[in-house]
């Protein structure tokens with residue numbers, strides 16, 4: 472139990488590497504779609520394309536929420552939607568069932584997701600493999616997470632065909648995994664890598680919001696918040712145990728030290744996601760940020776405990792937090808007493824569900840390299856990756872940044 476008074480949450484996973492070492496991230500890549508919507512002009516766009524300009528008060532509320540998102544994200548980041556022609560303006564205008572608040576539309580939405588998810592994922596994979604520097608044929612396993620669809624044959628099958636990977640590549644598909652799906656995928660990859668000598672596990676997340684885009688309703692502000700918050704992106708990482716990097720020519724970036732996953736008691740209604748004839752309907756409860764911040768102290772304390780880290784203050788660690796929304800990030804920062812700038816990379820990007828942590832991770836690595844820091848974790852050794860989603864589930868991964876040289 473943490474001194475925060477939060478409920479005892481963390482169920483620690485065993486950590487018994489059998490592949491001769493701990494799993495590490497050996498390459499990272501991301502991809503974002505070509506369609507960009509500026510947060511500033513998004514309220515005008517969204518109310519126009521959903522034929523809702525008559526809902527004047529609701530539009531003002533939405534504009535306020537988006538304004539806050541604009542302050543929250545750095546100006547150079549925008550929200551993005553799938554680059555497929557079908558989720559362009561043309562597609563939205565041609566499909567009023569998608570832009571209505573509630574209209575039967577699952578089929579038409581699903582087509583966009585089915586095509587867009589593996590394609591965007593493949594772009595991120597190519598970037599991750601380029602960063603890794605080894606041939607794609609060295610990949611032995613894939614763990615693919617998406618919250619954006621649920622069709623079979625699954626997105627990982629399409630992905631291996633797009634990439635030309637052997638059809639014998641061993642796959643794990645995590646559908647409807649929530650925003651913590653990227654962290655779950657890393658946990659599964661860690662277990663695979665540490666149990667199979669020479670395994671090289673490709674972790675992929677890809678989120679395309681075609682199933683959740685819908686018009687506004689005065690009686691469903693939780694949906695409106697979801698419309699303001701979420702965007703599309705894909706992330707990828709190559710994970711493997713690399714005991715002798717000098718002989719393999721690989722460059723471990725972050726060691727995956729320990730994983731945890733916990734459900735916060737009494738929070739079933741905080742985030743509810745239903746697959747319906749009308750698409751995926753998301754309801755976010757206004758207390759969600761409070762639930763996360765109330766629980767976070769206990770979760771983080773347990774995650775750091777007993778592994779021999781040198782961290783005596785949370786500011787001595789680097790932080791990769793899922794960018795849930797302004798209120799969530801501010802709440803976590805305050806509860807953990809983090810110093811200014813500790814969540815800077817989280818604030819740099821919006822919420823792209825399971826992909827968010829990869830955008831943050833890549834950004835941190837990029838900044839650290841640019842500044843000549845000793846590790847990709849802002850020059851620090853220990854760090855915490857944290858994401859949350861329906862359940863409410865909080866998932867963490869304790870990271871150890873490897874020296875860059």
Ligand SMILES: CC(C)(COP(=O)(O)OP(=O)(O)OC[C@H]1O[C@@H](n2cnc3c(N)ncnc32)[C@H](O)[C@@H]1OP(=O)(O)O)[C@@H](O)C(=O)NCCC(=O)NCCSC(=O)CC(=O)O
Pocket residue numbers: 532535536537539540648649650651692693696699700742755756757758759760794795796797798799822824859860861
């Ligand atoms: C949306 C915000 C950025 C807006 O911030 P602001 O500072 O502008 O203002 P605010 O918080 O006062 O909210 C503005 C108005 O919206 C209302 N409001 C906010 N959130 C609401 C909700 N979930 N349901 C109903 N109403 C809500 C407020 O009461 C207020 O109404 P009034 O004007 O009447 O007073 C912030 O509230 C936020 O970050 N909320 C958390 C978003 C969230 O749930 N993220 C998790 C996504 S899930 C995820 O990431 C995991 C996953 O997908 O798996």
